[in-house]
Amino acid sequence: MKILVTGGAGFIGSHIVDSYLKSGNKVIVIDDLSTGFRKNLNPKAKFYKADIRDAEKINGIFGREKPDIVSHHAAVSEVARSLRDPMLTLDVNVIGTVNVLIAGGTHGIKKFIFSSTGGAMYGEPRKIPADETMEPTPLSPYALSKNLDELCIKFYAKSFGFDYLIFRYANVYGPRQNPRGEAGVVAIFGGLMKKKLRPTIFGDGTKTRDYIYVGDIARANILALRRGEDVTLNLGLGKEIKDQTVFDTIARNTKFNGKPIYAPFRKGECQRISITNRRAKTVLGWKPRTEFNEGIKKTLRTLTELP
Numbered sequence: 001m002k003i004l005v006t007g008g009a010g011f012i013g014s015h016i017v018d019s020y021l022k023s024g025n026k027v028i029v030i031d032d033l034s035t036g037f038r039k040n041l042n043p044k045a046k047f048y049k050a051d052i053r054d055a056e057k058i059n060g061i062f063g064r065e066k067p068d069i070v071s072h073h074a075a076v077s078e079v080a081r082s083l084r085d086p087m088l089t090l091d092v093n094v095i096g097t098v099n100v101l102i103a104g105g106t107h108g109i110k111k112f113i114f115s116s117t118g119g120a121m122y123g124e125p126r127k128i129p130a131d132e133t134m135e136p137t138p139l140s141p142y143a144l145s146k147n148l149d150e151l152c153i154k155f156y157a158k159s160f161g162f163d164y165l166i167f168r169y170a171n172v173y174g175p176r177q178n179p180r181g182e183a184g185v186v187a188i189f190g191g192l193m194k195k196k197l198r199p200t201i202f203g204d205g206t207k208t209r210d211y212i213y214v215g216d217i218a219r220a221n222i223l224a225l226r227r228g229e230d231v232t233l234n235l236g237l238g239k240e241i242k243d244q245t246v247f248d249t250i251a252r253n254t255k256f257n258g259k260p261i262y263a264p265f266r267k268g269e270c271q272r273i274s275i276t277n278r279r280a281k282t283v284l285g286w287k288p289r290t291e292f293n294e295g296i297k298k299t300l301r302t303l304t305e306l307p
Contacts (some may be wrong), residue, residue, distance in 0.1 A: 004028045007073035009036030009178045052096035062103040073115045082142035093145035105160030116146045118168035118275040124256030125149040129274040140268035165228040174214030175302035193256040203265040205244030210236040210274035213290035223284040234275040
């Protein structure tokens with residue numbers, strides 16, 4: 001099977017590329033390297049340096065490669081950045097996604113797998129953990145862009161006649177996450193505490209998130225190659241984990257004795273979230289295998305060199 005992965009030099013995308021190749025598939029990667037790194041690229045994958053907003057170039061790549069499946073992970077993925085520059089976020093995430101959808105449909109893809117957000121899609125849900133039937137209530141341009149993407153995917157899948165599978169990820173963490181980025185609290189906290197520097201918690205530490213290890217995400221994307229048609233699935237542990245717990249867990253594993261810096265709560269972020277994974281179990285036969293403390297240990301072992 002030939003699979004085209006956008007964002008395949010990024011944190012999540014590169015792990016998915018590795019899993020696809022290990023399973024015996026041919027993989028093409030498109031990445032503009034604006035947030036991804038060349039060192040993340042698997043040498044067995046064919047690489048195109050391209051911006052998904054360049055419709056002509058993207059269409060040309062699809063015309064040459066004619067992939068069977070698209071795994072779309074290229075995006076501006078930071079909530080804070082989307083608040084500062086909403087037009088960039090909407091341009092990359094929505095116009096770029098439409099370019100990939102049209103190119104894929106024009107050249108006969110069979111399935112479109114999409115990286116959406118479960119951590120931001122549901123806003124402040126009435127019930128926790130949130131399930132896929134809850135109405136999206138975006139609080140940031142980033143979440144809005146992913147909501148618009150999902151609508152575009154359903155429209156073009158129907159127009160061109162290909163299947164889709166939308167994954168709404170919880171907060172993904174693990175090896176290759178950039179400790180110098182604006183998103184990815186585990187890598188940011190771990191990178192700072194390994195250097196004996198105090199990380200910042202926005203709020204009083206009671207804000208919660210659901211976390212999922214990147215290896216579990218990659219495994220779900222393997223299952224998605226042959227299962228799950230025209231469906232939206234949450235991928236998370238289904239547990240609320242406080243910011244203070246994240247700090248304490250990383251501090252314990254890095255032997256950091258300092259205290260965090262507490263800063264004002266940031267606009268555009270929800271106060272509490274976790275997401276169910278029952279539908280993913282039913283549709284894919286998937287469930288998370290990596291508990292939070294184990295995943296933290298695996299991640300910290302890789303934070304020896306900063307990108």
